[in-house]
Amino acid sequence: MSDPIARPHSKSFLAKFGELISDTLNSQVVTLWRVFKHLFVATDTVQYPEQQPHMFSRWRGRIILTRDPDGEERCVACNLCAVACPVDCIALQKTEDEEGRWYPEFFRINFSRCIMCGFCEEACPTNAIQLTPDFEMAEYKRQDMVWEKADLLIAGTGKYHETNFYRVAGKAIGGKDKGEAKNELPPVDVRSLLP
Amino acid sequence: MQWEVGSALNIASILAVVIVIAAMLIWVERRLLGFWQDRLGPNRVGPFGLLQVVADMIKIFTKEDWIPPFADRFSFVLAPTIIMIVILFSFSVVPFAPGVGIVDSNIGVLFVLAMASLGAYSVMLGGLSSDNKYALLGSLRAAAQMVSYEVFMGISLLGVVALAGSFNLREIVVAQEGGWFVVPQFIGFIIFLIAGIAESHRLPFDIPEAEQEICAGYHTEYSGMKFGMFFVGEYLGLVLISSLITVLFFGGWQGPLLPPLVWFFIKASCFIAFFILLRAAIPRPRYDQLMSYGWLFLLPLSLINLLITGAVILLAN
Numbered sequence: 001m002s003d004p005i006a007r008p009h010s011k012s013f014l015a016k017f018g019e020l021i022s023d024t025l026n027s028q029v030v031t032l033w034r035v036f037k038h039l040f041v042a043t044d045t046v047q048y049p050e051q052q053p054h055m056f057s058r059w060r061g062r063i064i065l066t067r068d069p070d071g072e073e074r075c076v077a078c079n080l081c082a083v084a085c086p087v088d089c090i091a092l093q094k095t096e097d098e099e100g101r102w103y104p105e106f107f108r109i110n111f112s113r114c115i116m117c118g119f120c121e122e123a124c125p126t127n128a129i130q131l132t133p134d135f136e137m138a139e140y141k142r143q144d145m146v147w148e149k150a151d152l153l154i155a156g157t158g159k160y161h162e163t164n165f166y167r168v169a170g171k172a173i174g175g176k177d178k179g180e181a182k183n184e185l186p187p188v189d190v191r192s193l194l195p
Numbered sequence: 196m197q198w199e200v201g202s203a204l205n206i207a208s209i210l211a212v213v214i215v216i217a218a219m220l221i222w223v224e225r226r227l228l229g230f231w232q233d234r235l236g237p238n239r240v241g242p243f244g245l246l247q248v249v250a251d252m253i254k255i256f257t258k259e260d261w262i263p264p265f266a267d268r269f270s271f272v273l274a275p276t277i278i279m280i281v282i283l284f285s286f287s288v289v290p291f292a293p294g295v296g297i298v299d300s301n302i303g304v305l306f307v308l309a310m311a312s313l314g315a316y317s318v319m320l321g322g323l324s325s326d327n328k329y330a331l332l333g334s335l336r337a338a339a340q341m342v343s344y345e346v347f348m349g350i351s352l353l354g355v356v357a358l359a360g361s362f363n364l365r366e367i368v369v370a371q372e373g374g375w376f377v378v379p380q381f382i383g384f385i386i387f388l389i390a391g392i393a394e395s396h397r398l399p400f401d402i403p404e405a406e407q408e409i410c411a412g413y414h415t416e417y418s419g420m421k422f423g424m425f426f427v428g429e430y431l432g433l434v435l436i437s438s439l440i441t442v443l444f445f446g447g448w449q450g451p452l453l454p455p456l457v458w459f460f461i462k463a464s465c466f467i468a469f470f471i472l473l474r475a476a477i478p479r480p481r482y483d484q485l486m487s488y489g490w491l492f493l494l495p496l497s498l499i500n501l502l503i504t505g506a507v508i509l510l511a512n
Contacts (some may be wrong), residue, residue, distance in 0.1 A: 020492060045235040047466035105350060130453050 055133035057159070060118045062134040063109055065126065065149065066158035073153065074128035074165060077104040081120035081129050089113035090120060099174030102164065107152060111137060112145035124164040130158040200296045200303035209297060217430040221246045224430075224471050225404055231475040257421040266416060267324040273420045274321035275414075278314055278428035282435055285310040289438050290365040290446040291453035303364035304356060306438060311394055312474030314432070318396070318403055321425070322413035333412025336482060337403035343489050346407050347497040350473040353505040354383040355443050368447030377444040380502045384444045386493055391440065393485070398474035402482055437466035477479055 011019075046053045055061075068074045077094035095105035118128045139145050157163075172178045179186035209322055221239060229236025234485055238244040281445045288303040300306055315338060322334020356362055358379060359370035367376075375383045393400040404412035414425045419466060441462040446453030450462075480488070 007332050017252045030249060038233055038474055041233055042298075043230070043235050047235070178328045 028050060031077070037169045053135050055135075058135060059133035059135070060121075060131040061154065062132050062137055063111075063116075063147075064116065064130050064132055064154050064158060065107060065152045066154060066160075067156065068126075068138040068158060068166070069161065070164065070167075071155075072166070074126045074127055074163065075104050075107065076102040076128070076165060077107075078102075080123040080125065080127060084119040084123035084172070086119060087113045087115055090176070100171070101173050106148060107149040108146060109152060110146050112142055127160040129164040130160070132158075163185055198296060199300055203431065205217070205295060206297050209286065209295070210283070213283070213431065213434060214427070216313035217427050217434055218252065220430040220433065220467065221251060222428070223467070224474070227468065227471045228475050231472065233441065235333075246261035252423075255263045255420055255423040260421065261418040263325070263416050265326045267326065269414075270324035270423070274317050274324060275382055275417065275424035275428070276488060277433050279424050279431065280312045281314045281317065282428060282431040285435050286438075288364055289435070289442060290344065290368055290447060291438075296365065299363065299365050302360045302362050302444075304352055304367075307364075307435075308345065310353075312341075312347070315345075317392050317425075317428070318413045321417070322403075325413070327416050328411040329411070330413050330415045332409045333403045333405075333415070337396065337413055339384060340396070340400070340402060340485065341498075343486060344390045344393040347489070347494045348499040350494070350501055351383045351386035351390065353501050354380045357508055358506055364442050368442055368449065369447040371449060375444060375446045380500075380504070382496060384440070385503075386497045386500070387443070388393065388440065389493060391436035392470065392473065393489070395429065395436050397429065397433060397470055399477040399479045402479060402484060402485060405479060406505075413430055433467060433470055434463070437463040437470065440466050 009073065066074050075092075077092055079092065079094070082088070082090040082092060089110040090108070091110075092107040093105040094102055096102055118131050123132050124130075137145075166173055166176065166181075168182050168184075170178060170181060170184060225247070226244065236244065237247040240246040262268055269292070285307050287297040288300045288306050290299070318337035319334045322330040322332075323330075324338065327450075355376050356378055357365060359367040361367060361370070370376075396403050404410075406415065409415075414422055414506050417425060438459075441459060445462050447462075448459045450458035452463075480494035
């Protein structure tokens with residue numbers, strides 16, 4: 001171990017000379033040789049447009065709105081995604097259909113702001129909003145980066161196939177009254193004297 | 196028109212070939228660096244990306260040729276032209292093959308060294324006239340580096356000159372018929388190689404333009420074709436140093452079977468590739484390391500080399 005207080009001239013010239021030579025041979029020449037050998041190593045480049053990169057299923061890319069297994073919209077317009085969004089790129093308005101289902105009247109994502117953080121997906125209680133491994137979203141006009149519900153909504157269930165919010169929730173909708181949901185007991189009749 | 200040293204055809208073709216090769220080196224360097232870093236490099240424009248150079252040139256020519264209002268206009272415009280002119284002048288004494296060359300000067304070696312010294316003005320003026328702190332730092336470094344490395348660049352060549360008995364580069368090549376000077380002058384070759392890198396301020400000795408510390412050093416304020424001239428000038432310097440090493444230490448055009456020009460081209464290309472490999476592999480030294488390495492190690496070594504060479508020649512006579 002070298003003495004940290006040692007002055008530079010405490011070593012003899014010959015010792016410094018030998019050090020320089022051995023450093024050059026051991027470090028620089030070996031480095032040159034190792035880098036040179038990479039000429040014969042296969043390159044890591046994926047030639048993108050011709051060759052598609054392998055995208056992992058958890059990649060956070062283009063955002064979609066999914067449907068439940070019955071084919072209905074999963075989104076219940078709870079606004080949690082819009083609240084979670086750090087760049088405020090999600091805008092939506094809740095409305096209700098005649099059966100009592102909640103759904104977004106409009107659902108708008110401004111992808112020129114979106115940073116693909118995935119917070120909306122984490123916040124979503126019904127697995128409606130999901131991120132997909134698609135990253136090819138370039139547009140010529142900035143306005144084309146704003147996607148409406150018609151652009152976002154897909155026909156299938158996306159990554160999570162089971163989730164079916166209204167089949168487990170206690171809310172009554174057309175065709176499913178209170179107490180008829182999965183794992184749900186019928187409502188207690190508070191006016192009855194029976195246990 | 197005759198195909199002899201100094202004919203108009205000769206001058207025109209050497210000028211064209213040298214400049215085209217220097218421009219092509221932009222592509223060669225990026226490609227080779229790519230392979231050494233397990234990438235592909237530019238391979239899109241034309242076959243193997245060869246037309247990348249054309250694309251780069253179109254881009255650089257159509258860029259706004261901007262002179263900053265605070266710069267000193269005259270020297271700002273003058274600086275990039277100096278480096279191109281000076282290096283192209285140096286090519287005039289390089290013997291490429293028998294009958295191919297521009298001048299057979301009796302002071303060829305001295306001429307090259309003199310032009311290399313003038314090249315320092317280019318970076319100094321460029322940095323000074325830019326009126327920018329990074330440019331000034333870069334040109335300060337360039338001035339010190341080039342002046343100090345020129346000293347033993349010259350001394351390292353004296354061994355070759357003594358062996359050949361001539362300052363004429365063509366005669367130096369002819370004198371190597373019996374054997375290349377790299378064998379008796381190996382230390383001289385190493386010193387010239389290192390000094391040559393420092394002279395053309397290529398990595399790892401690109402301290403005057405060190406991007407990471409002083410953005411682009413002396414050409415921070417340059418853009419458009421004026422930057423392009425610095426850029427091509429650097430590659431011209433690379434070609435020049437490689438040609439000089441070939442001429443002085445590796446027997447120039449001499450070699451079996453293949454025509455002389457091909458041999459020259461092969462040898463010079465090997466050194467160009469080696470310089471690019473240096474760029475890919477070796478990190479930049481600190482500034483004071485560079486200076487003390489030069490003055491305290493390379494200068495004494497080159498003097499010792501010269502002394503021993505002289506003594507051996509005297510003894511042999």
